[in-house]
Amino acid sequence: MPQLGSGGGDDLGATDEMLAFKDEGEQEEKIPENAFTERDLADLKSSLVNESEGSGSPAAAAADAEALRRVQDPQRVYQEKLPDHMDDGMKHQDPGMYKGSAYSGYPFLMLSDPYLPNGSMSPLSNKVPVVQPSHGVHPLTPLIPYSNDHFSHGSHSPHLPADINQKQGVHRPSQTSDIPGFYPLPPGGVGQITPSMGWQSQSVYPLPSCGFRQPYSSALSAGASFSRFTHPLMLGSGMHTTGIPHPAIVPHSGKQEMEHYDRNMKPQPEPKREKEAKKPTIKKPLNAFMLYMKEMRAKVIAECTLKESAAINQILGRRWHALSREEQAKYYELARKERQLHMQLYPGWSARDNYGKKKRRTREKQQDSSSGKCVQPGSCSCFPAQMGESKAVVVFYHVCFYSPELNYRNTHSLFFSAMVN
DNA sequence: ATTCCTTTGAAGTAT
C-alpha cells in the first residue's frame, strides 16, 4: 500500500509544496506557532489606525498609501522572495503583481491616459468511508480523519478506481492507490455512512464568533464540538446526493436559498427551472492555508482584540510563513487528502463549476481600468516625426504599472524627442 | 442585502 507522503505517482499531491521562509529580515526568527507576537498586533493595529485616519486630502491620501504600503510590505516581501525559497516544483504565483512598485524614483514626467454533475454520482458515492472527511472535521485538531490509525488499517478498496474520469473525456489527475488507504473501507462494506454518522458529527466549521472570545484550545474545542455543533448548512441542503450531508455542499447562493432549504421540506411552489438552477453549490476543497486559517483564526482572535477577518488574515499569512516545514507539511497533507476525498465524493465536480458565482466589484473595476489596453510595461516605440522643416526622433514610452498595495493601475505615456536636421 | 477586504494555494482560463 502506498505510503503517505511517498509522493510517488501522486499527482494530486504534486502541488503540495513546502515553503521555507526563514530569511525575511525582521521575521528571521521563527515565530512560535502558538505565540502571537506583539509585532503582529502592533502592525495590524497601526495599519488599522492608519487606514481609519485617512482623510480626503491628497497629503492624507499619500500618507494612507504609505501606511498601507508599510503594512503590506511583509506580504510583498514574501512574494518577492518566494522564488528564492521555493522547494523544487514550487509554484510561483502572481509574481508580476508584487514586483517592485513603479512609483519609486520614477524619473519621467508622465502623461496620464485617461460536484454534482447532472446529479450523477459515481458508484463510489454510496461507499463513503466512515472516516470523517476532512471537510467535516476540524482539520487541525483531530487530524483524526487522517490519523495513521485510519490510514494504516485501511484496506485497498476495490470500489475505488485508481483513476477516476471526472468528466466526459476529461482526465483528472490520477487517483493514486493510496486514496483507499486514507479513507479505508472496512471490509464488508461496513464503511458506508449512515444517516447518523455523517458530516453532522463534525464541526469543521467555525463556532459562533463569540465562542472564540475565551482562551481557546483548538484541539479541545474542535474535539469537543464534534457532537455538539452542527453546521447550519447541514440542517438544510448540505447533503450529498447519497443523503450524506457534506459541508462542501451549500445552497447555491447563500441565505435566501438556505431559508428555502431550511423550511423543512415545505413544498416550495417554484418553477421547475428555478429549482434546477438552485442546485446546491459544491465548494472547493480547502487548501493548506485555508485549513491552517480555520484552525488558527480562533487563536488569533482570542489573543487579540481584532475581529476583522482581513486583519486576522494578514496575521495568519505571516504566521503561516513563519511555520516550519514540518508544520506546514501537516497542512499540505491535510489539504491533499481533502482534495482526494473531494474528488471521490464529487467525481465530476470542477472548480470551474463555481466560477462566476461571485459577483465582484473589483473584477469589474479591473476590467474597467484595464480596458484601455495596458501596454507592455516598459515598451518603447521609436519613430521619426516630421516637425515642420525639421525632423525629430521621438522616443515614446508606454509605461504601465500596477500597484497592488493601492489597487491602482495606470498607464502613462511619456516621450522625449531630439531634433534632427 | 450585497460586496469588499485580506491571506495562500489549487485549479481554472487565456495567451
Added chain:
DNA sequence: ATACTTCAAAGGAAT
C-alpha cells in the same frame, strides 16, 4: 509553458 484569474473561509466594514 507561462501568466493571469477565480474561489475557497471569515466577519467587520463599506456600499
